[in-house]
Each structure stands twice: as structure tokens, then as C-alpha cells.
Amino acid sequence: MSLSGRVFKFVHYEVDAEKEILDYSKIAAMAWEEKPKILLSGFTAYPRKIDFQKMHDIAKEVGAVSMVDMSHISGLIIGGVHPSPFPFTDVVTTTTHKTLRGPRAAMIFCKEEYKEKIDKAVFPGMQGGPHEHTIAAVAVALAEAQKPEFKKYAEQIVKNAQALAETLVGEGLRLISGGTDNHLMLLDLRPFGPGRGIFLEKALEAAHITVNKNPIPNDPSPPYYPSGVRLGTPALTSRGMKEDEMKLIGKWIAVLTKEFAKTEMPEEKEKRAAAVKDFAQSLSRHPLVKEIGAEVKKFASKFPVPGIDQ
Ligand SMILES: Cc1ncc(COP(=O)(O)O)c(C=O)c1O
Known part of the structure; x- marks a missing residue:
């Protein structure tokens, strides 16, 4: 089991059994029942667009932090072919080595109110010295992505x-x-x-x-x-x-x-x-x-x- 699986108690929502796409009303009903601290979207094998605004709205209704892991589709979001989770989502994470086409690394974006806690959790919570070479490569990937x-x-x-x-x-x-x-x-x-x-x-x-x-x-x-x-x-x-x-x-x-x-x-x-x-x-x-x-x-x-x- 991964570290996140040990630290958090995950409750999974599923796609609709017949249409095989996300059913936001079912997700909302489940969120009301479970009252999660975080409502997370962003997937590893979902072939359809994700309505991040709907996910955020559901999170706010039930008092959860909205979080998007856009690792798979960050390049598509920057390229304008998938809707963006910005600026409304509370916390957005991405790896930089999938459609963003950069080095193996990751970035966390968040609203001001979560900044201090997240910064502390990363350092000294989980990481030590920065990998400057990787950060330079992320910068190159981001510059490429602007073209x-x-x-x-x-x-x-x-x-x-x-x-x-x-x-x-x-x-x-x-x-x-x-x-x-x-x-x-x-x-x-x-x-x-x-x-x-x-x-x-x-x-x-x-x-x-x-x-x-x-x-x-x-x-x-x-x-x-x-x-x-x-x-x-x-x-x-x-x-x-x-x-x-x-x-x-x-x-x-x-x-x-x-x-x-x-x-x-x-x-x-x-x-x-x-x-x-x-x-x-x-x-x-x-x-x-x-x-x-x-x-x-x-x-x-x-x-x-x-x-x-x-
Ligand atoms: C949605 C999503 N987020 C994060 C990751 C983590 O990527 P990695 O293990 O390459 O750091 C993956 C990996 O496939 C993923 O599918």
C-alpha cells in the first residue's frame, strides 16, 4: 500500500456502471453521506473530461477541501484541450513527467490559506535538500509548454x-x-x-x-x-x-x-x-x-x- 493509502482513509466513488463515466449526482450523494475532509479528483485511467467545477461545488457543499491531481492531463490543460481546475480548486497537484513532458518531479498549487501547512508538510515534513537540477528541468518544461x-x-x-x-x-x-x-x-x-x-x-x-x-x-x-x-x-x-x-x-x-x-x-x-x-x-x-x-x-x-x- 502506498504512503497516502496508509495516512488517509480513502472512500472510493465509481463511474456509472452502464455509461462508465463519472456520475456527479451519485458522487454528491456519497459526499453527503461520508462528509470527507478532502474531495479528490484526477485519475490514472479515465478517458473522459472531468468537470472540476462540479467536483469543487460538491466539496464546498459538504465542507471539504477540493483537491485535483491533474498529473495525467496537465499538458492537456495547459494546451487548452481539457477544462482547467484553476482558479477555483483549493489544492491542485501535478507530476511533471506525463503529458507535461518534463522531468520526473511534481508541483503543488494551493490557495493562500493552505500554503503554510503544505510548505511545512513538504519541508521538513517529507523532503530535505532541493534537487536543483530537476527544478531547472521543470522550468524548461514549463517554458516549452508556453510555446x-x-x-x-x-x-x-x-x-x-x-x-x-x-x-x-x-x-x-x-x-x-x-x-x-x-x-x-x-x-x-x-x-x-x-x-x-x-x-x-x-x-x-x-x-x-x-x-x-x-x-x-x-x-x-x-x-x-x-x-x-x-x-x-x-x-x-x-x-x-x-x-x-x-x-x-x-x-x-x-x-x-x-x-x-x-x-x-x-x-x-x-x-x-x-x-x-x-x-x-x-x-x-x-x-x-x-x-x-x-x-x-x-x-x-x-x-x-x-x-x-x-
Ligand atoms: C493520477 C496520477 N497521479 C500521480 C501519479 C504518480 O506518478 P509517479 O509515480 O510517476 O510519480 C500517477 C502515476 O501514474 C497518476 O496516475
Whole structure:
């Protein structure tokens, strides 16, 4: 369990079971019941826009501090393609290494009244000397984010995610909430059976496509063997790929999904790790992995990695 999980008592709200999006009236009802000290929004695998104003209003109604962790979407917010939690939210946090495209670090913004407590909690509460080199790199990332090219980057991330989502849906695959408004999407593999995310993660990795297994709403399987896969477009966008490339990548992902998400996860817990290991070892010999993997390698080499190839 993470430190925040030990320090705070978390009570989770869920997305609507059918629409798979946030239901603000249910969140409000739960907030009235629980009377939380903090009402937190900002997620790791939510493909839709978040109404931060509504979350703030609910927090104020029940006497809670409103807090947004905008780590995933801070680049999209700066680029103007996702609504901002400023200036109304009480406390906003962000890492700087996701869509903001900076070094691994984080920032905390807050209203004046919380400043002293938060400053003290960071130093001497949790941290010692500052990492000046990282702070300099954050400054560079923020300067980059002010440029018109960054806005174009943010816009293209969303266009690319939507093109990828449409391709996957067009290929007959199911996405949580049917698509995306932001940089990511969640592939629902339940139609193939429970717990298939890890097999698809490994198969795509063997073909040089990086995704991660991810729990989905109402997942019938445990978090370590979840029934979904999370895909995102920021890295591909940074390499200069656009909608046409997303269609091609989406087709490769669909072919590999249909082949490998069929793989059954043993019901007996103790047999699962061995099943995954055997599966992963068999991949390099699989003709489809060899064929698509070679195509992916050739294709990717046409798109330089900024800072490495350029
Ligand atoms: C919403 C959100 N906030 C914060 C983090 C923390 O990021 P890291 O562990 O890279 O510092 C993550 C990580 O995925 C995240 O998804």
C-alpha cells in the first residue's frame, strides 16, 4: 500500500456502471453521506473530461477541501484541450513527467490559506535538500509548454487518441465508455474472458508496442491480472505521428488482440504466474508477433525520438 493509502482513509466513488463515466449526482450523494475532509479528483485511467467545477461545488457543499491531481492531463490543460481546475480548486497537484513532458518531479498549487501547512508538510515534513537540477528541468518544461507548438502537441494528442479509439472500435473491440476525450483509452477485454490484460500486454510488448495491463470498471478479475489494457498517445505524438499512423497502429493492435486475448487465464491462483511465463516465452516464436514486430520496427524508425535521434 502506498504512503497516502496508509495516512488517509480513502472512500472510493465509481463511474456509472452502464455509461462508465463519472456520475456527479451519485458522487454528491456519497459526499453527503461520508462528509470527507478532502474531495479528490484526477485519475490514472479515465478517458473522459472531468468537470472540476462540479467536483469543487460538491466539496464546498459538504465542507471539504477540493483537491485535483491533474498529473495525467496537465499538458492537456495547459494546451487548452481539457477544462482547467484553476482558479477555483483549493489544492491542485501535478507530476511533471506525463503529458507535461518534463522531468520526473511534481508541483503543488494551493490557495493562500493552505500554503503554510503544505510548505511545512513538504519541508521538513517529507523532503530535505532541493534537487536543483530537476527544478531547472521543470522550468524548461514549463517554458516549452508556453510555446504555440505545445498547444499543437496537446491538440494532436487528443486527435490521435480519438483516431486510435475509432480504429479499435471499428475493428470490433470494446473501449470503456466507448471512446476518449483525452490522451488515453481503456480496452475492455471482458468479451474475450476475464483476466486477459496481461497476455495482451506481453504480446504487444513482444511486437514492440508498449501498453499496460489495467483494471477496468467492474473488473471481474483482481488488479494484478486485470481485464483491460490502457493505451495512450502522448509519446507517439511527440515522435510526430498523426491520425494516419494511429489507424495503422490500431489495426496492428486489433490483430494482436484478436489472436492473444483469447488466451485463457487459469482459475486457480497458483497456476497463473506459470501460465503467464509460458505464454511470454512462446511469443518470440509466434509468426504473427514476428511479422507485426518487424513491421512496427521499420515503421517506428521513421519517427525520431526527440532528444535521442534528433
Ligand atoms: C493520477 C496520477 N497521479 C500521480 C501519479 C504518480 O506518478 P509517479 O509515480 O510517476 O510519480 C500517477 C502515476 O501514474 C497518476 O496516475
